[in-house]
Amino acid sequence: MSLQIRAAMAEDLPAIAALFYHTVHQVNARDYTPAQLQAWAPRIESVSFWQQRFIHSQVYVATVAGQISGFSNFQPNKGYIDCFFVHHAMQGQGVGRALLQAIEQLPAPYWFAEVSVTAQAFFQHHGFQAQRYYEKTLRGQSFAVCLMEKTC
Numbered sequence: 001m002s003l004q005i006r007a008a009m010a011e012d013l014p015a016i017a018a019l020f021y022h023t024v025h026q027v028n029a030r031d032y033t034p035a036q037l038q039a040w041a042p043r044i045e046s047v048s049f050w051q052q053r054f055i056h057s058q059v060y061v062a063t064v065a066g067q068i069s070g071f072s073n074f075q076p077n078k079g080y081i082d083c084f085f086v087h088h089a090m091q092g093q094g095v096g097r098a099l100l101q102a103i104e105q106l107p108a109p110y111w112f113a114e115v116s117v118t119a120q121a122f123f124q125h126h127g128f129q130a131q132r133y134y135e136k137t138l139r140g141q142s143f144a145v146c147l148m149e150k151t152c
Contacts, residue, residue: 005101
């Protein structure tokens with residue numbers, strides 16, 4: 001497998017948008033209801049939506065054989081990992097680990113993320129500790145979220 005991590009480019013945004021939508025609806029489906037999934041990702045969002053979301057972030061993509069297989073955005077000044085998604089067909093193949101290693105190379109006081117039920121085991125396996133559990137509401141649906149943190 002020819003896995004590479006690189007900075008995202010503008011031309012990656014349509015693939016990122018599709019990967020986000022499909023990952024939510026395929027991977028997160030094991031932990032969330034159809035109504036929650038629809039609230040989380042009601043459609044494949046526009047390029048302008050993602051440009052706005054990433055405006056204060058460093059964005060990385062993972063590629064395998066030239067195809068985007070995962071992405072993450074990170075705000076180094078805060079240590080905040082916002083999005084962290086791996087293609088459903090690439091789960092468990094080192095894509096997430098490689099993305100996280102790229103983020104951990106950036107200077108930050110510590111790293112933290114609001115993690116879905118689905119992603120908690122991954123982050124815990126990579127040294128993140130649960131700080132608190134809470135509910136988050138999006139488009140009328142309530143989601144269980146865990147704030148996880150890792151010191152540098």
